[in-house]
Amino acid sequence: MVTRRTLSILVENQPGVLAKVAGLFRRRGYNIHSLAVGITENPEVSRIVTVVEAGPEETEQIIKQLNKLVEVLRVNDVTNHHTVDRELALVKVNATPGTRAEIMEVASIFRANVVDVSEKTMTLEVTGKGEKIDAIIQLLRKHGIREMVRTGQVTLVRGVQTT
Amino acid sequence: MPEVSVMAKSTPTTKMKGAQALIEALRREGVEVVFGHPGGASLPLYDALYDVPEILHVLVRHEQVAAHAAKGYAVASGKVGVCMATSGPGATNLVTGIADAYMDSTAVVAITGQVPTAVIGRDAFQEADVTGITLPITKHNFLIRRAEEIPEVIRKAFYLARTGRPGPVLVDVPRDLQQVEMEFTFPEEISIRGYRPVTEGNVNQIANAARAIASSRKPILYIGGGVIISNASPEVRELAERTRIPVTYTLMAKGAFPDDHPLCLGMLGMHGTAYANYAINTSDLIIAVGARFDDRVTGRLKDFAPEATIIHIDIDPAEIGKNKPAHIPIVGDAKRVLQVLLEMVQPPQDIEPWHKQIEEWRRKYPLRYRQSSDIPKPQFVIDLLSRAWGGRAVVTTDVGQHQMWAAQFFLCREPRTFITSGGLGAMGFGFPAAMGAWFARPNKPVVAILGDGGFQMTIQDLATAVEWKMPLKLFIINNGSLGMVRQWQELFYHRRYSHVWLKNPDFARVAASFGAEGISVRHPEEVEPAIFRAMEIEDRPVVVDCHVDPEENCFPMIPSGQSVKEMILDLD
Numbered sequence: 001m002v003t004r005r006t007l008s009i010l011v012e013n014q015p016g017v018l019a020k021v022a023g024l025f026r027r028r029g030y031n032i033h034s035l036a037v038g039i040t041e042n043p044e045v046s047r048i049v050t051v052v053e054a055g056p057e058e059t060e061q062i063i064k065q066l067n068k069l070v071e072v073l074r075v076n077d078v079t080n081h082h083t084v085d086r087e088l089a090l091v092k093v094n095a096t097p098g099t100r101a102e103i104m105e106v107a108s109i110f111r112a113n114v115v116d117v118s119e120k121t122m123t124l125e126v127t128g129k130g131e132k133i134d135a136i137i138q139l140l141r142k143h144g145i146r147e148m149v150r151t152g153q154v155t156l157v158r159g160v161q162t163t
Numbered sequence: 164m165p166e167v168s169v170m171a172k173s174t175p176t177t178k179m180k181g182a183q184a185l186i187e188a189l190r191r192e193g194v195e196v197v198f199g200h201p202g203g204a205s206l207p208l209y210d211a212l213y214d215v216p217e218i219l220h221v222l223v224r225h226e227q228v229a230a231h232a233a234k235g236y237a238v239a240s241g242k243v244g245v246c247m248a249t250s251g252p253g254a255t256n257l258v259t260g261i262a263d264a265y266m267d268s269t270a271v272v273a274i275t276g277q278v279p280t281a282v283i284g285r286d287a288f289q290e291a292d293v294t295g296i297t298l299p300i301t302k303h304n305f306l307i308r309r310a311e312e313i314p315e316v317i318r319k320a321f322y323l324a325r326t327g328r329p330g331p332v333l334v335d336v337p338r339d340l341q342q343v344e345m346e347f348t349f350p351e352e353i354s355i356r357g358y359r360p361v362t363e364g365n366v367n368q369i370a371n372a373a374r375a376i377a378s379s380r381k382p383i384l385y386i387g388g389g390v391i392i393s394n395a396s397p398e399v400r401e402l403a404e405r406t407r408i409p410v411t412y413t414l415m416a417k418g419a420f421p422d423d424h425p426l427c428l429g430m431l432g433m434h435g436t437a438y439a440n441y442a443i444n445t446s447d448l449i450i451a452v453g454a455r456f457d458d459r460v461t462g463r464l465k466d467f468a469p470e471a472t473i474i475h476i477d478i479d480p481a482e483i484g485k486n487k488p489a490h491i492p493i494v495g496d497a498k499r500v501l502q503v504l505l506e507m508v509q510p511p512q513d514i515e516p517w518h519k520q521i522e523e524w525r526r527k528y529p530l531r532y533r534q535s536s537d538i539p540k541p542q543f544v545i546d547l548l549s550r551a552w553g554g555r556a557v558v559t560t561d562v563g564q565h566q567m568w569a570a571q572f573f574l575c576r577e578p579r580t581f582i583t584s585g586g587l588g589a590m591g592f593g594f595p596a597a598m599g600a601w602f603a604r605p606n607k608p609v610v611a612i613l614g615d616g617g618f619q620m621t622i623q624d625l626a627t628a629v630e631w632k633m634p635l636k637l638f639i640i641n642n643g644s645l646g647m648v649r650q651w652q653e654l655f656y657h658r659r660y661s662h663v664w665l666k667n668p669d670f671a672r673v674a675a676s677f678g679a680e681g682i683s684v685r686h687p688e689e690v691e692p693a694i695f696r697a698m699e700i701e702d703r704p705v706v707v708d709c710h711v712d713p714e715e716n717c718f719p720m721i722p723s724g725q726s727v728k729e730m731i732l733d734l735d
């Protein structure tokens with residue numbers, strides 16, 4: 001059965017590594033739902049968090065193939081771990097004197113920050129799980145979203161355990 | 164987190180140029196021969212090579228030949244093959260050979276010149292993104308960023324190429340870094356975090372394998388190229404003889420088990436023997452060693468060996484379960500795993516009915532051909548080649564019908580004596596591979612079985628073979644066509660022969676013009692004298708152009724994506 005699986009991948013922080021990982025996904029036909037990369041507590045190591053759509057056998061293949069890349073140090077499937085998952089979105093919506101208050105209210109319900117205001121727009125910054133971000137975008141849509149940007153999911157396992 | 168890599172001992176440093184450091188590193192890696200072709204971005208490397216006569220450099224006429232020859236050398240010797248090219252077009256010409264080495268897990272190091280660091284990414288003259296292009300067809304690749312790292316990168320490249328599941332590794336060296344003065348330090352030991360191949364198999368799983376073998380009734384050993392790579396032929400043989408389990412091999416493992424051994428069923432798969440295919444598909448236990456259940460072996464996966472329990476031994480964890488789920492997975496080096504298995508294994512109790520059944524298949528469906536007409540059959544030529552050289556020569560093949568006939572009819576007894584392009588199936592491979600093999604085994608006869616189509620893809624390098632006085636025996640199975648494609652058009656496209664007939668040159672005269680010996684054969688009785696003549700020639704290559712029956716088909720055949728039930732034994 002195909003489901004979304006979250007993989008946490010530690011890699012050497014070197015040029016070209018992200019291209020290698022992405023290239024592997026492309027040429028073997030794996031489906032990436034999201035991908036985020038950044039450095040870790042160790043400046044020589046980066047963490048890639050990717051959400052893939054795959055069945056159990058395919059997930060196992062993906063992990064094994066990732067492990068074959070020399071720069072890949074460790075791969076963990078954290079789907080069934082207790083995790084903190086976050087995405088971030090910046091959403092620029094149309095705002096008039098008449099709608100500002102309503103937008104502010106939506107923002108406060110979702111604990112979004114207003115990070116920019118112009119005569120005709122407001123830009124909200126929202127973080128949270130993917131569903132939360134989907135929900136606020138849904139509510140803001142009626143005002144007219146001028147543009148938006150959204151990151152891939154980042155994930156850490158809860159508790160003392162490290163992955 | 165694994166420990167950060169440690170450089171244990173290093174040699175004292177000396178100053179030299181980057182290019183000299185690279186050649187010095189090759190020398191320390193024990194490189195005897197490099198197949199290459201120079202150009203602007205590799206000028207400093209060639210200048211450094213000029214001072215190092217211990218490393219032979221073979222100037223090929225096309226870089227593809229360099230890469231194929233490096234593989235031929237690597238397979239024949241068990242060492243790392245090395246090829247070298249300039250940037251841009253030189254490097255792109257290597258690509259087919261690198262892809263071939265990747266598919267067949269061969270230890271090859273490719274060194275390419277690159278445009279100077281300052282102009283990388285600006286579409287400089289003869290720039291190509293070679294590390295990008297070769298990303299999916301190398302085990303790993305490196306772009307040198309500082310001259311100081313050259314010796315260590317070369318060391319890592321050789322280490323990665325030959326350990327674990329071997330494969331090609333490319334090192335791209337910008338020209339400016341070849342010229343920079345640097346301190347040469349050669350690390351004696353290296354470790355690469357993120358790269359830890361598992362060689363020792365899990366003992367519990369090996370014990371499970373031993374139990375499965377003891378209780379099997381219809382077991383079969385299915386061996387692949389990994390057996391040759393890990394030098395596990397003696398262990399396979401001991402296992403087979405002690406348990407009396409019959410052995411079938413993939414194209415890549417031909418030679419790993421003697422063709423004339425009573426337990427040998429020959430090659431399996433699309434053009435394998437009928438009895439090997441019947442046996443594996445009827446078996447109750449498959450012991451797969453260094454093989455990867457490739458589609459040319461299994462056909463339609465869901466119908467492949469439906470009743471068999473599968474023991475899968477492979478050094479690459481990603482191969483296990485990739486195509487066919489394994490009941491007993493064992494990750495490890497084939498030789499090591501088999502050694503441990505041999506300590507525990509007991510022969511199956513009641514295997515005689517199985518042998519009887521196999522012997523019946525063998526009797527009923529032997530490999531055969533009919534040499535009746537006044538034109539030689541391709542199998543007849545290969546049969547005679549086998550009688551002349553079988554078990555004594557290193558044989559290479561190109562890709563097509565003649566390759567499959569060579570696998571069926573040429574007798575091999577030892578590993579590293581059958582060299583072919585398996586996974587990639589790259590036409591143009593056979594002749595360059597023979598050149599590489601000759602450097603590895605100069606005292607063995609080297610015979611290449613070539614198609615008239617494929618030979619023309621790398622024929623220009625007759626110049627190289629003549630220059631080096633290589634006594635190669637190059638036999639063209641000349642059916643005047645792209646025979647394998649013609650066969651598929653005959654069987655599956657209503658004989659609509661679309662662009663498969665070849666208007667060929669007179670190969671004997673082509674050979675002569677290069678300074679090689681050329682012989683034409685048109686009648687069955689001329690084949691043997693031509694072989695004897697070829698045996699006598701020791702100081703140059705000989706091209707024997709064998710005009711064979713153009714309509715002969717290669718059988719048995721399991722059509723692509725089908726199962727043993729659909730096997731075509733013969734057309735009549």
Ligand SMILES: Cc1ncc(C[n+]2csc(CCOP(=O)(O)OP(=O)(O)O)c2C)c(N)n1
Nearest residue numbers: 563564565590614615616617644645646647
């Ligand atoms: C580089 C390359 N191009 C095309 C093919 C497809 N192909 C496979 S076999 C074959 C025919 C080869 O003809 P020839 O070398 O004469 O060998 P024959 O089959 O006639 O023995 C072709 C075109 C290939 N394998 N490699």
Ligand SMILES: [Mg+2]
Nearest residue numbers: 614615644646
């Ligand atoms: Mg042909």
